[in-house]
Structures are given as structure tokens and as C-alpha cells.
Amino acid sequence: SAVISQKPSRDICQRGTSLTIQCQVDSQVTMMFWYRQQPGQSLTLIATANQGSEATYESGFVIDKFPISRPNLTFSTLTVSNMSPEDSSIYLCSVVSRGGHNYGYTFGSGTRLTVV
Amino acid sequence: SQQGEEDPQALSIQEGENATMNCSYKTSINNLQWYRQNSGRGLVHLILIRSNEREKHSGRLRVTLDTSKKSSSLLITASRAADTASYFCATDEQGAQKLVFGQGTRLTINP
Numbered sequence: 105s106a107v108i109s110q111k112p113s114r115d116i117c118q119r120g121t122s123l124t125i126q127c128q129v130d131s132q133v134t135m136m137f138w139y140r141q142q143p144g145q146s147l148t149l150i151a152t153a154n155q156g157s158e159a160t161y162e163s164g165f166v167i168d169k170f171p172i173s174r175p176n177l178t179f180s181t182l183t184v185s186n187m188s189p190e191d192s193s194i195y196l197c198s199v200v201s202r203g204g205h206n207y208g209y210t211f212g213s214g215t216r217l218t219v220v
Numbered sequence: 221s222q223q224g225e226e227d228p229q230a231l232s233i234q235e236g237e238n239a240t241m242n243c244s245y246k247t248s249i250n251n252l253q254w255y256r257q258n259s260g261r262g263l264v265h266l267i268l269i270r271s272n273e274r275e276k277h278s279g280r281l282r283v284t285l286d287t288s289k290k291s292s293s294l295l296i297t298a299s300r301a302a303d304t305a306s307y308f309c310a311t312d313e314q315g316a317q318k319l320v321f322g323q324g325t326r327l328t329i330n331p
Contacts, residue, residue, distance in 0.1 A: 105265070137318065146308060147263075147321040196262060198319070208253050208265035209310075209319055 105201040106131050110212030117187055117219050124183045125215045127197035132177035134200075137209075138170070141194040150195075153180050187219045226309060226322040234330050239296045241325040243309030244289075250312040252285055252292050253319070257306045266294075266307075299329045 107130040117123050127136065135154055139147040150170055151159040159172040173181045184191050194214045201207040225244045233239055243252070251270045255263040269276045269285045269292065276283045282295040296303055309322040 110262075135317065146323045147310075149318055149320070152318060198263075201265070208268045210265065211255075211263040213262040 105207070106133065106199050106210045108197060108199065108210055108212040110197055110215060112215055113213060114216040115218070117217065119188050119219055121187055122183055122185045123187065123217060124181050125195055125197075126181050127179070127212050129178045129199055134177070136174065136180045137198040138172065138180075138182045139196045139198060141196065141214075143192070147196065150182070184217065187217075189219045192217055192219045226307075226325050228325060229323065230326045230328070232328040232330060233299060235299060235301055237299055239299050239303070239327055239329075241294045241307055241309075241327070243292045243294070243322050245292075245309075245311045245320075245322075246290065247311070248314045249287075250314055252283075253310045253312065254281075254283060254292075254294050255308045255310060257308065257324075259305075263308070296327075299327075301329050301331050303327060304329045 109128045111126045115123055135152055137152055138150040140150050141147045149162050150165045151161040151172055153159045153172045153174040155174045155177050169185055171183045194216050196214045197212045198209045201210050227242050231239055249271050251268050253268045254266045256266055257263050267278045267281050267283050269283045271287055274285055280297045285292045292309055306324045306326050308324045310319040312319055
């Protein structure tokens with residue numbers, strides 16, 4: 105399966121600032137997915153990022169708050185903008201594993217964000 | 221939105237016992253997947269069952285899928301302390317090309 109390097113692994117940020125999370129994949133992938141996991145909760149899809157086009161956001165998430173870049177087929181960034189304590193969560197990127205949809209998805213190790 | 225409901229939300233058993241977790245979903249799917257998460261870290265893919273399959277085994281894991289009831293179960297046999305984690309089901313929705321996660325089950329294996 106694909107291997108994802110996600111950075112940073114954790115950060116503590118001041119409210120009102122922004123944080124950019126990076127995911128690097130060891131192979132070319134068409135779609136990358138960004139998830140949020142609030143404390144004690146399950147994963148919620150933020151957006152799907154395709155190379156060469158704007159990301160597709162899920163209901164409740166907007167580009168101004170979570171801008172995404174996808175400059176090539178192996179890399180993507182998610183920015184959490186104008187942060188508030190409610191943004192404290194784990195953020196994870198994901199790709200479909202090599203072999204396609206019937207082989208599961210691979211996840212990055214996550215970014216644990218605390219906003220103070 | 222979350223479409224998967226899992227029960228129980230938390231399960232605590234003794235080492236060596238079997239653990240069963242259930243998942244229900246609402247829409248048509250390509251497949252259903254189970255993931256494990258240790259202490260809020262990244263997710264590890266455990267097993268995938270396709271919509272035309274009814275049962276699948278992988279080591280100590282057994283997954284069933286009932287598409288008529290839109291439900292699945294994950295059985296971990298002969299549990300070990302290292303199985304302590306949160307377990308999530310996730311559905312790969314038809315036509316959507318994305319995973320939708322259930323609420324998860326926190327499994328604790330007591331030595």
C-alpha cells in the first residue's frame with residue numbers, strides 16, 4: 105500500500121493564527137482526502153483534493169476556513185485558518201491504496217492540533 | 221455526515237475472550253472496511269469486505285456483511301492486550317468515491 109508522510113505530527117497554536125499541514129505520498133495518486141477527528145469522535149471528511157482542480161468540500165466545511173492545495177500527484181496541504189479552540193482536533197490525510205478501492209485506504213499518522 | 225452507527229460504543233473484556241462489534245449503514249455501498257486506531261494516532265486498515273461478499277476472514281478477524289439489513293460485524297477471536305484500540309467501520313459509498321465512518325467502538329482488553 106501507499107506510504108504517507110504527514111507533518112507536523114502535533115502543534116499548539118494561538119487562536120487567530122493559521123497552520124498548514126502537509127502530506128507527501130510515495131506514489132502518484134489521483135485523489136487525496138482530508139479528515140478531521142474531534143476529541144473522542146469519529147472521522148469526518150473535510151474535502152477531497154484532485155490534482156489540477158479545486159477541492160470538493162463536504163457540507164459544513166468551506167474553502168476560506170480550510171484551503172487546500174494539490175500542486176502534484178504526490179503532495180497536498182491543508183491549512184486551518186483563523187483558528188479557534190473549536191478547531192482543536194486530529195487532522196488526517198488519506199489516499200486510496202495501490203490496487204484501487206477494493207484494497208482499502210491508507211492514512212497519514214495524523215496532526216494533533218491544540219488551539220489555545 | 222456520519223452514516224455508520226456502531227455498537228457498542230465501548231467494550232471491555234478479558235484477554236482471551238472474543239470481541240464482537242457491530243456496524244449499520246444507510247446507503248448502497250461498494251464495500252465496507254474496518255480500521256483500528258491506537259490512542260488517537262493514524263488509522264490502520266484491517267479488512268475490507270465487498271458488497272457481494274457475506275463473510276471474510278483474516279487471521280483472528282472475521283467480518284460479516286448483510287446488505288439486506290445494511291449491517292456488518294467484526295469479530296476478534298482470542299483477544300490480546302495489544303488489541304486495545306478504537307475500531308471504526310467505514311463504507312465506500314456507490315458513486316461517491318469517499319469513505320464515511322461510523323462512530324467507533326472503544327475496545328479494552330484486560331489482562
